[in-house]
Amino acid sequence: MPDVLVIGGATEAMLARMSEKFTVHKWAEHDMDWLEENAEKITHVVTNGHDGVRPEIMAALPNLQMISCYGVGYDAIDTTEAVRRGIMVTHTPGVLNDEVATTAVMLVLACYRELLRDDAYVRSGEWEKKGSAPLTRSLENQTIGILGLGRIGQAIATKLAPWNPTTVYHSRTKKDVPYTYYDNLEAMAADSDILICITPGGAETRKIVNAEVLAALGPKGTLINVARGSVVDETALIDALQSGKLGWAGLDVFEQEPKVPQALRDLPNTVLLPHVGSATVETRTAMANLTVENLLQHLETGTVATPVPE
Incomplete structure (x- = not known):
């Protein structure tokens, strides 16, 4: 054999x-x-x-x-x-298209509705002591920028459609889809409330989401990464989250998996998953x-x- x-x-x-x-x-x-x-x-x-x-x-x-x-x-x-x-x-x-897309949607919702914060609020007894938790944000009518509109990117766009978003995208080439194309990632980030990374990894996309892109996304923006850890400049991301230049981040992937920087783990405005985008039986x-x-x-x-x- x-x-x-x-x-x-x-x-x-x-x-x-x-x-x-x-x-x-x-x-x-x-x-x-x-x-x-x-x-x-x-x-x-x-x-x-x-x-x-x-x-x-x-x-x-x-x-x-x-x-x-x-x-x-x-x-x-x-x-x-x-x-x-x-x-x-x-x-x-x-x-695996649908499962990874579902994970992306889960991260978006967890960030927008402060799932981890409110779960901790109940478990700690704070709800009973202090009353209602602070308000969160609505996902309705947001502008969602997708970095990489391949099979999974399109599945993400479809799964987010019930929230009535304006969907835009950046990829190597313009596609025949009913979404607005941006040839400049920083410009797309500036116009987006949410930036979802689902582009392939590798040298061409290494740290393509850099400090400038994160700053353009802004203090009310949310970054979701279900692509590869190499796509995002992790040092710049930590700085943006700590300084308030970026609002929230939902991450399924990291630069040095399974090592995750303590700074990311300590931040209250992150949702972190152990690279489980497609991890269902x-x-x-x-x-x-x-x-x-x-x-x-x-x-x-x-x-x-x-x-x-x-």
Whole structure:
């Protein structure tokens, strides 16, 4: 049987299906010395969008044919090198759109309606002592700027539609959608009440949400990030939240996951999640199935169901 290297773990169901057609090797149980001895027989890799394939691992696999990524994001995989070497790379778009969009909406509502503050108010007994909690904000009729209007970005826009927003967006290209396009992110932020980040990670978008963009969003603005931690300048974000230059932030991703700066954890105007945008049983099962289906289809026919655009 051909050999597959699994980086970053896999579910028991995934391992069982792969084991029917492959000899499975778990990278967590090996090191570069083992890889040097076994590299030639490995033809496939299964990984995820966070771990990807480190350059030294990819370089050590002379017969690598295919990388199947468990996740829609794949910025931790060097697709330029993969294209150069003729290595097929796949990901799992589509099946997680709605779940990540739901997480974005949840963060928006949690920030606007001060969910964590009011939950603590009840648990602490302050409601009984002091009476009603301070008022919050309405989500109705807000201007929502979406950074990255791909499949998930459009799903977010659809899920937020019942709150009657004005939806605007910034992306690499203008799209055929009923929303207003901005070719300048800072200008869009200045016109928005909420900025939702759902753009791919990577060098092109690294810290694209910088101090200037955050200042444009302003003291009454809310930043939501369900993209990659690298998209937002975390130092600038902390400064903006501490100084009042930015109002609120709902974050599912961070620059150095799982390490989250203490300053962010201490701030009362943040809602923080441990990168769980797609983390439901149903969605993760669908992602796992598609990851393995891409792998098995490539083995069988040399084709795949969901290649990355490159």
